Amino acid sequence: MKIGAGIVSIMGVMLLISSAFAGIDAPFPSTGEGETEDSITLSIDFSEPKITYEKGYALITYTDDDMSYLSEEGAPLMPYKTEVLTFPLGTKITDVVVELKGQYTLTLSQKVAPAPAPLPANMQHVHREIWEGGIYQSTGRYPGxxxxxxxxxGREGDRQVVILSIQMYPVQYAPQENMLHCIGGATIRVSYEVNPSPLPATDAYDLVIIAPEKFSGALAPLITHKESYGIATKLVTLEEIYSGTYFSVQGRDDAEKVKYFIKDAIEEWGIEYVMLVGGRHGGIMEEKWWCPVRYSYLDDGSDEDHFLCDLYFSDIYKYEEGQPVFDDWDSNGNGVFGEWGWRGKDVIDMYPDVYVGRLPCRNTYEVGVMVEKIITYETTASGQSWSKKFVGVGGDTYPDQGDLSYYEGERATEAAFNYLDGFQAEFLWTSTGALTSADDIIQAINEGCGFLHFSGHGNPMSWANHPPEDGDTWIGIDETQFVKLKNKGMYPVCIVGGCHNNQFNISLLNLLDIKNIKTTYYKSTWGPECWGWWLTRKTDGGTIATIANTGYGYGTPGAECLESKGRYMELQFFRSYSEGKDMLGETHASGLTYFLNKFPPLTNQVDSKIVEQWVLFGDPSLKIGGY
Structure with missing residues (x-):
């Protein structure tokens, strides 16, 4: 179902930019070939901040609904507003100039509250620490x-775009004066040059499936099915990639060779979707994979300094002087990818450029199961009452933190449902007594649903949450209970808030690593397969796709939980779907983009990790709700 892109016209510039924000007062250049210069002016106004005092600290709030907050642990909790502009690929941003309006000061009677540590959703009791970092002793202002x-x-629909994300800080805190320096607004002038797209217009294929030769036969029916619905599909084996059958081979290891191949396929074939097929197949001291993986070495200060990251295969380009350049995720050249820690920091783009999903199949049988489920779903789900049902499963995620009357998992599932028009909801909440055991979850799934949303805690083998204000009780579902799922032909798309539910490197073979046996047992990495994949590849039941974390998930307790961290990420999928994005890979990737727009890349380690580990198990070209 390819549409030739061609060179984006200036009318395309107008449509792209005007869709990103309102209130622009700037002329647009006339249509013409070659380089064209112009500028855009944004005018932003801020109300006066509201200062309240709580628990010995000052809290700064605004009436603006779209205000976000810097959340660097131990630093002052300061507000900011984001404006996002998108331009056609090839646009060069030449200057961003900010003129301030209405500067004034406010004296505080107490210090600005520091940002607390984010809480992992890892089935462990964790106390939320609040402490004052070095900024409170500095003589400067924060932010600076x-x-x-x-x-x-990044990607917007079927085209690559340049994304300019601007963060405006309406107040700066001077800790030595205990004073706020404020502005009433700002005028932002963005100068840019419009150039023809540097990528050729081509539309040979929509979807490329990358898999080992061993899985080719089992995937053949899926290719036929996709073609019948207008999705131009190409199966490329890993053996063909490594031998240079289609494009010259580049890359230091197998993962980088695959990423370079995806880049070539975007530029030569015009692909939008990539399905990686293959999970782990053995290895004790060194893992073995049917399809390559990449670990991101972003160290967020927890006990895991690296984690599985399929975003690596989706983030193909970075911006350099108006041009899309291959992003190898190793800007310092030391062979450690996505690095952010004491050893160094790689500068990476992070925005998805192609829609990627993985089927981490460990054998041909699992490939066959998924092919059958995808075909059944896309050909039968449309028009069925079950496909318009939403099931939300949650409880009191942080029962001893924040506002004790606020049940984060329940509020998250409710907020997700509010994005869905024409759906019926069933909420399995601990506070209402609708969630008392795994049997409640199993029954709801067996009755059929289109979306299934878990929001709580997890590990590689289970998911659970708490009854109200009861941190000692866990109610959820683990892998051993999936055998009871009998929802054949009624497979939901599943979103999971929690830790490690999609950590697809776990294996029974990990028990043979005697040196690390205690860690293996404690972290539940000794199961046959991870929770999210087992749920997805379940025969005659389970889900059609599962989106969840490969590492620690993080959240914020209390009323702020929906505005940041993991709960905010969960909601972006449903926001994307509500906007008409019903191809699974685009829905997933748009959610990542929305998160990055609000919490820019490489500004906070936890926020960046939340994006990098949010992995899709499923067909990225899946039509949500079927054809």
Whole structure:
């Protein structure tokens, strides 16, 4: 179902930019070939901040609904507003100039509250620490700038775009004076050059399936099915990639060779979707994989300094002087990818450029199961009452933290449902007594649903949450209970808030690593397969796709939980779907983009990790709700 892109016209510039924000007062250049220069002016106004005092600290709030907060642990909790502009690929941002309006000061009677540590959703009791970092002893202001911006390459629908994300800080805190320096607004002038797209217009294929030769036969029916619905599909084996059958081979290891191949396929074939097929197949001291994986070495200060990251295969380009350049995720060249820790920091783009999903199949049988489920779903789900049902499963995620009357998992599932028009909801909440055991979850799934949303805690083999204000009781479902799922032909798309539910490197073979046996047992990495994949590849039941974390998930307790961290990420999938994005890979990737727009890349380690580990198990070209 390819549509030739061609060179984006200036009318395309107008449509792209005007869809990103309102209130622009700037002329647009006339249509013409080659380089064209112009600028856009944004005018932003801020109300006066509201200062309240709680638990010995000052809290700064605004009436603006779209205000976000810097959340660097131990640093002052400061508000900011984001404006996002998108331009056609090839646009060069030449300057961003900010002029401040209406500066004034406010004196505080107490210090600005520090940002607390985010809480992992890892089935462990964790106390939320609040402490004052070094900024409170500094003589400068925080943040040190009134505005910052990032320029990235991403994807919008069927085209690559340049994304300019601008963060405006309406207040700066001077800790030694205990004073706020405020502005009433700002005028932002963005200068840019419009150039023809550097990528050729081509539309040979929509979907590329990358798999080992061993799985080719089992995938053949899926290719036929996709073609019958207008999805131009190409199966490329890993053996063909490594031998240079289609494009010259580049890359230091197998994962980088696959990523370079995806880049070539975007530029030569015009692909939008990539399905990686293959999970782990053995290895004790060194893992073996049917399809390559990449670990991101972002160290967030927890006990895991690396984690599985399929975003690596989706983030193909970075922005350099108006041009899309291959992003190898190793900007310092030391062979450690996605690095952010004491050893160094790689500068990476992070925005998805192609829609990627993985079927981490460990054998041909699992490939066959998934092919049958995808075909059944896309050909039978449309028009069925079950496909318009939402099941939300949650409880009191942080029963001893924040506002004790606020049940985070329940509020998250309710907020997710509010994005869905024309759906019926069933909420399995601990506070209402609708969630008392795994049997409640199993019954709801067996009755059929289109979306299934878990919001709580997890590990590689289970998911659970708490009854109200009862941190000692866990109610959920683990892998051993999946045998009871009998929802044949009624497979939901599943979103999971919690830790490690999609950690697809776990294996029974990990028990043979005697040196690390205690860690293996404690972290539940000794199961046959991870929770999210087992749920997805379940024969005659389970889900059609599962989106969850490969590492620690994080959240914020209390009323703020929906505005940041993991709960915010969960909701972006449903926001994306509500906007009409019903191809699974685009729905997933748009959610990542929305998160990055609000919490820019490489500004906070936990926020960046939340994006990098949010992995899709499923067909990225899946039509949600069927044809």
């Amino acid at each position: 700038e009134w505005a910052t911006h990032t320029i990235s390459i």
